[in-house]
Amino acid sequence: MKYPIPRGTYDILPDQSYKWQYLIRRFQDIAASFGYHEINTPIFEVSALFERSSGESSDVVQKEMYRFTDRRGREFALRPEGTAPVVRSFVENSMDKDGAKTKLFYVGPMFRYDRPQAGRYRQFWQYGIEFFGAQHPFYDAEVIALLWQYLKGLGLSKIELRINSVGSPQCWEAYEKVLKEYYRPHLPQLCADCQTRFEIKPKRLLDCKVPSCRTIAQDAPSQLDHLDEESRQHFAEVQGHLNAAGVPYIIDPHIVRGLDYYSHTAFEVVFDGLGAQNTLAGGGRYNYLVEQIGGKSTPAIGFAGGFERLILALESEGIQIGKPLIPDIYAIAMGAEAQEALIPLIYDLRRELVSVEYDPTKTSFKAQMKAANHSQARFALIIGEDELASGSVILKDLETGEQVSLSSKDIDAIRGAVISK
RNA sequence: GUGGGUGUAGUUCAAUGGCAGAGCACCGGAUUGUGGUUCCGGGCGUUGUGGGUUCGAGUCCCAUCACCCACCCCA
Known part of the structure; x- marks a missing residue:
């Protein structure tokens, strides 16, 4: 790279x-x-x-x-x-x-x-x-x-x-004094970091993770007792x-x-x-x-x-964090004329904030159905020659396999069917 | 800043110093009107990078970079 x-x-x-x-x-x-x-x-x-x-x-x-x-x-x-x-x-x-x-x-x-x-x-x-x-x-x-x-x-x-x-701050000074008095005899046994902490910032002696320092910290006087x-x-x-x-x-x-x-x-x-x-x-x-x-x-x-x-x-903990984006509808067109009718419909639905996926580079029906399945969209919206002739669309529920025919102009009906799921 | 481990295909991993491979994923197809299963097809990748040793290096050595883990510190 x-x-x-x-x-x-x-x-x-x-x-x-x-x-x-x-x-x-x-x-x-x-x-x-x-x-x-x-x-x-x-x-x-x-x-x-x-x-x-x-x-x-x-x-x-x-x-x-x-x-x-x-x-x-x-x-x-x-x-x-x-x-x-x-x-x-x-x-x-x-x-x-x-x-x-x-x-x-x-x-x-x-x-x-x-x-x-x-x-x-x-x-x-x-x-x-x-x-x-x-x-x-x-x-x-x-x-x-x-x-x-x-x-x-x-x-x-x-x-x-x-x-x-x-x-x-009113009790820090007194506490630091007590703390240093406790630590002073242990000074030689402390890790190198703690030796400097003793001078610079005695309070940090308490949360040192070195085991030997830790045991010493166990019995150190607590700030809580010196508030x-x-x-x-x-x-x-x-x-x-x-x-x-x-x-x-x-x-x-x-x-x-x-x-x-x-x-x-x-x-x-x-x-x-x-x-x-x-x-x-x-x-x-x-x-x-x-x-x-x-x-x-x-x-x-x-x-x-x-x-x-x-x-x-x-x-x-195996907790689900939100949901990935999955389209509501995967749109499918069979043939150039069907595509021409489909595309404006896609934008109409998107204007209603229905999320629609469409891929014009996939032309075969099978490839489009596969893609629809793969997209995890709940619905496929299909327009072919028959639908073109009758001014309708097929809305197929990819989970149940059921499909209904709706008017291609009735955006509300399509949207309604989708959001009800 | 210190120490240990690891770097090969998108990913998970193979490959006694001797022709770089497989599963998964991905893409296409199985007579463009119904998906998931199945079957077929599709892979030359600076083996992290740069040196070195060797007839020959993914493999050994050195350096470097990155990632992982820990120290430290903190979120």
């Missing part, structure tokens, strides 16, 4: 695209039912936006961003995640007004320069929502409930919601609202989200039965990001999920 597709990307071909349409539509529908409005932001932004929001030390910023410089030397990056651009737009369009509640959702591709793997791509599609304007725990639960309903509604059963509170009163209260109320929403959850103190901007509620939905990349979606509260980006201090919470992993999960 002379011009191969870039590594870690893929084409969504027709045998897959209907699944995407379905999943996106379902997400749009459920978002609408929760009162969320769609927002579309550019797929690139100034690099500094992500550096500021995700955190300079985060992996995303350090090594996973697709950066480029434009002709005037400005530094841009393909968006590695969706929250920062939405927050940028939120601020730029003056949505940060006192007391205003803003509910936004988005769907679109994100880009990260990672090594591809099962459920991980360099261009991947995310769905997500962002809520702005209140720190009330009701909204934490609402955001989580939207995600849960979406996934459950698609038919997934092997999913689990894990929630945690990472507290507020200030306000955070503790908030977390408890979030749980109450989740109960009220009928959303089952488990508390997992090891959830530490990757990006720097999270505070209070953090959550993930994991799927049992994918490869190593088993996080279907994740999110959390970020009460300080809007201000950090230059807006008015505005509490916010949101999540993002990956479509590729969602499809993997659905397929591993």
Whole structure:
């Protein structure tokens, strides 16, 4: 192949695209039912936006961003995640007004320069929502409930919601101190990554996957035990609202989200039965990001999920994802004159949004019937010499084999017969 | 960025270092008025790419690219 597709990307071909349409539509529908409005932001932004929001030390910023410089030397990056651009737009369009509640959702591709793997791509599609304007725990639960309903509604059963509170800046310092005190004696036994985490970002010590580090993490002091009163209260109320929403959850103190901007509620939905990349979606509260980006201090919470992993999960549970496009009618003409009469009829039906397939390169009757069968269309619409003479068409039900004769002018009758099935 | 595995027809796979094949799919046909089953016919493909070893390489060696899996990280 002379011009191969870039590594870690893929084409969504027709045998897959209907699944995407379905999943996106379902997400749009459920978002609408929760009162969320769609927002579309550019797929690139100034690099500094992500550096500021995700955190300079985060992996995303350090090594996973697709950066480029434009002709005037400005530094841009393909968006590695969706929250920062939405927050940028939120601020730029003056949505940060006192007391205003803003509910936004988005769907679109994100880009990260990672090594591809099962459920991980360099261009991947995310769905997500962002809520702005209140720190009330009701909204934490609402955001989580939207995600849960979406996934459950698609038919997934092997999913689990894990929630945690990472507290507020008021209790971070004290907790980090406790954490480092616990870890200090274990320092020599930690993996190389954790040695640096100890200095840079002690909280990330908790979700290291190296077995030896893991056992040490088991007994580490939990952020949950070191929450200030306000955070503790908030977390408890979030749980109450989740109960009220009928959303089952488990508390997992090891959830530490990757990006720097999270505070209070953090959550993930994991799927049992994918490869190593088993996080279907994740999110959390970020009460300080809007201000950090230059807006008015505005509490916010949101999540993002990956479509590729969602499809993997659905397929591993054998769940039907939407329906492929199948024509309602396959049209058949015998002879040039019949074709001449048939073609306008095809367009008349299509004007009524009846999906009709016709292939003039197949001339023999048998070839056309085979094609009709192959198309999986429920009906064949046939015009031959006899029909031409009588101004009629044959509508044949390819499933039952029954056929009826209808007037070739009576589009409504044809349409009616088709949509009744 | 690190490690392991794999690259042959659209696809799934064959081919002791010696003529690149089969199933499925696809297309056509079995006297252009009734499909699915059946039968017949249709395949020269840069064996991922580039080097090397050899009389001879799909097969052995090196490099490179891609995919898969895992680490890392995350969606």
